[in-house]
Amino acid sequence: xxxxxxxxxxxxxxxxxxxxxxxxxxxxxxxxxxxxxxxxxxxxxxxxxxxxxxxxxxxxxxxxxxxxxxxxxxxxxxxxxxxxxxxxxxxxxxxxxxxxxxxxxxxxxxxxxxxxxxxxxxxxxxxxxxxxxxxxxxxxxxxx
Numbered sequence: 683x684x685x686x687x688x689x690x691x692x693x694x695x696x697x698x699x700x701x702x703x704x705x706x707x708x709x710x711x712x713x714x715x716x717x718x719x720x721x722x723x724x725x726x727x728x729x730x731x732x733x734x735x736x737x738x739x740x741x742x743x744x745x746x747x748x749x750x751x752x753x754x755x756x757x758x759x760x761x762x763x764x765x766x767x768x769x770x771x772x773x774x775x776x777x778x779x780x781x782x783x784x785x786x787x788x789x790x791x792x793x794x795x796x797x798x799x800x801x802x803x804x805x806x807x808x809x810x811x812x813x814x815x816x817x818x819x820x821x822x823x824x825x826x
Contacts, residue, residue: 706740706755707819710767713749714790714826719771720745723753726764729806733766735776743775764809765794767822790824 708723724738731737740755746769768777769790780788786799797808811820 701816702760703757704760704813704816704818706758706763706765706813707817708753708755708765708767709819709821710751710753710792710824711749711821712790712792712824713746713751713769714824715746715749717769717771717790718746719769719789720773721751721753722768722770722775723755724766724768725755725758726766726806727761732764732806732809733777733803739763743770758813760814761812762810763794763813764806764811765820765822766809767792767824769824790826792822792824794820794822796821796823 706725710721710723713721720743722735723742723744724735725740726732726734726737727739735741740758742753742755744751744753768787770776771789772778777791778788780786793804793809794811795809797804811818
């Protein structure tokens, strides 16, 4: 009888520990309202999938409505992630590039930690963060 009571007590004591999901809130600044389009917010979990929209683990697309916007992605398991944001002007849900005269995105973009591009895209290493709380707010400023 004591053994069953101990197990039941442990099961009753663990629900708070069992909740390992939370909400990611992304505050996006410098949205170009005049250009319109939609914001594509993508969450990645590995360097090998980073900035490959078809390999994202979570994503949300919302219409551009103001210069500063907040988008929430609920029910994300705790873990290590990086976020990219694209102001998708043509609706293809990916980053479009200009190749001449200097290679770079042709649409406003930003990533978590406001990681900067060097010779190429910002790295997953520079954009990643640990997510282990019920709610986390990231601030990302778009750059054209």
